[in-house]
Amino acid sequence: LGRIYLERLNYKDAVSSFKAAVNRDRKNGFYYYDLAMALFKAERYSEAVICFEKSILINNRIPNRHFSLGLGLMKVSEYERAADSFRRAYEIEPNNKKYKRFLKRIETKISSKSLN
Numbered sequence: 349l350g351r352i353y354l355e356r357l358n359y360k361d362a363v364s365s366f367k368a369a370v371n372r373d374r375k376n377g378f379y380y381y382d383l384a385m386a387l388f389k390a391e392r393y394s395e396a397v398i399c400f401e402k403s404i405l406i407n408n409r410i411p412n413r414h415f416s417l418g419l420g421l422m423k424v425s426e427y428e429r430a431a432d433s434f435r436r437a438y439e440i441e442p443n444n445k446k447y448k449r450f451l452k453r454i455e456t457k458i459s460s461k462s463l464n
Contacts, residue, residue, distance in 0.1 A: 350382055359390035377406030381413055388416070393423040411440040415447055418454070427458050 350365030366383035373379060384399035400417035407413070418433030434451040441447060 350386060354382075354386055354389065357389075359386055362386035363390060363392075375406060377403040377410075377413070380406065381410075381416070384416065384420070388420055388423075393420050396420045397424060397426075408436075409440060411437040411444065411447065413437075414440065415450070418450065422454065427454055427461070430454050431458060 350362045350369065353359070353362035353365055363383065363386045366379060366386050369376070369379040370383055380399045380403035384396045384403060387393075387396035387399060397417065397420040400413060400420055403410075404413050404417060414433045414437035418430040418437065421427070421430035421433060431451065431454045434447060434454055438444065438447040438451050
């Protein structure tokens, strides 16, 4: 049901639906990831970061979870941590050009900030 709400851009109901799923099964990383995505789409980035982290704690071998965490961390201006997340996604899936592109982009942003 939460995914239907997401598709319809109804983020409030998507968040509620995924929260209910998480409450039913707190060991399901997919539920935390789905909740995180709904929170991210609703521009509730700090909450999304927490849920992405929980999904990674349950299973840290899914690269898209690290990548999405990196996107959330960028939104809350935690660039070093975002770079770590993009790096981890790229380590798990080294042929993914998107992961490599975002990693390079954030590393450039970090290095330009350190020059200022």
